[in-house]
Amino acid sequence: MIPLLLLQMSWAAGTQCVAKGDHRKPKPGELAYQKGDFLTIVDTSTKKGYYKARHNTTGEEGLVNSTKLREREALRVDPSLSLMPWFHGKISGPEAVGKLQPAEDGLFLVRESIRHPGDYVLCVSFSGEVIHYRVIYQDNKLTIDKTQYFYNLIDMIEFYSKHKGSIATTLLKPKQKQGTKSAELELSKTGWLLDITKLKQGETIGEGEFGAVYEGEYMGQRVAVKTIKCDVTAQAFLQETTVMTKLQHKNLVRLLGVILHKGLHIVTELMTKGNLVNFLRTRGRSVINSVQLLGFALDVCEGMEYLESKKLVHRDLAARNVLVSDDGVAKVSDFGLTKLDLKVSDNVKLPIKWTAPEALKKEKFSTKSDVWSYGVLLWEIFSYGRQPYPKMSLKEVKERVEGGYRMEAPEECPSGVYALMKICWEQEPRRRPAFHKLREKLEGEVGKCSLSPGAECRDGIRSASGC
Known part of the structure; x- marks a missing residue:
């Protein structure tokens, strides 16, 4: 029989948990909580089966027994969830x-x-x-x-x-409209609704199509906050939020929760080095070597392999939607187009240069159309953030790609990596590899690259040997 502790899933820092019972008389160093309280895992502990956690309401920290907690449950994708159930x-x-x-x-x-x-x-x-x-x-x-x-x-x-x-x-x-459920109530019940009074707002770090993104601090953790003020858009972004509650992976940007105050605020972990395309453009070849590029490619591939395992299709994979953390890890973000269904039902403007031919022509989205996009993202990475299909109009890209045209390899791109791009761009979706196969091939490419002793490969310093 497998010991219970081995069955306990290890929780990363930032994981949100719910108390299964009361713990009103804590020992020194332990955290007090009541059944139903929400706690955030801060760190692992040297004490077997315990974690260091922070109480989401009081902000107090202490040790908790992992068997007394369960991970916060994901929201069900439910079209009747409404931010405005009173709107008729x-x-x-x-x-x-x-x-x-x-x-x-x-x-x-x-x-x-x-x-x-x-x-x-x-x-x-x-x-x-x-x-x-x-x-x-x-x-x-x-x-x-x-x-x-x-x-x-x-x-x-x-x-x-x-x-x-x-x-x-x-x-x-x-007075709720018949057939709707209050998103606020569901978010609150499942612990995804955060408290505006605990958020310290910092400076604006980006202006999106739908609103500003600003830096902040939520109960001691640095966060990024995407604000959506338009009612209709906020309702649409509820889909993204619902999808993100299901995802826990080191290469996906982690959702902390949402705030409903003057619109919708989506609160995620802060990725201090910005998006991958700007990260590559502002540093270039003199700073970033091939090993680091492969590292970014592998990070994204692992994140996408996880989405593939969950039967989720991203539909908007591009270097602009990959963010880089303080310690140089690339994470996939922007799940606004992510859906379980494989048809576009919402007249979205598709990113033509990144979208597979069958998705553009017949609106057929699948993991295999994400693989096509990943091939374009690989090209972006190894060209240090250049715009794909340089000097070609969108109309030209559409026509020529359908006719069999494929981009040439970026300058100094390893031949093995370009071969991967080409198999991602197979016209027939079934002939494109799955993400787990791509990961295996990339790991092989990483193995071919040798670093000199003590050289760093992920912090923005070029290795002495290159690749």
């Missing part, structure tokens, strides 16, 4: 009144205005009546009274749930 879309005033019965003070919903397209209506029960407040959309902001302005509906509902402002009563109880 295009319904009439009388319909809204009917939904808010029996009338309770503070019961509310939001609907689209039929009389004023583009505006909304906040419908609130008070003193046995339903009051309708027109929400005007003006200069990209929302307002009821032209004194208080909001970026989005989530922001507005959050404000009026705490302050009466110019409406008859604070909002006390949302």
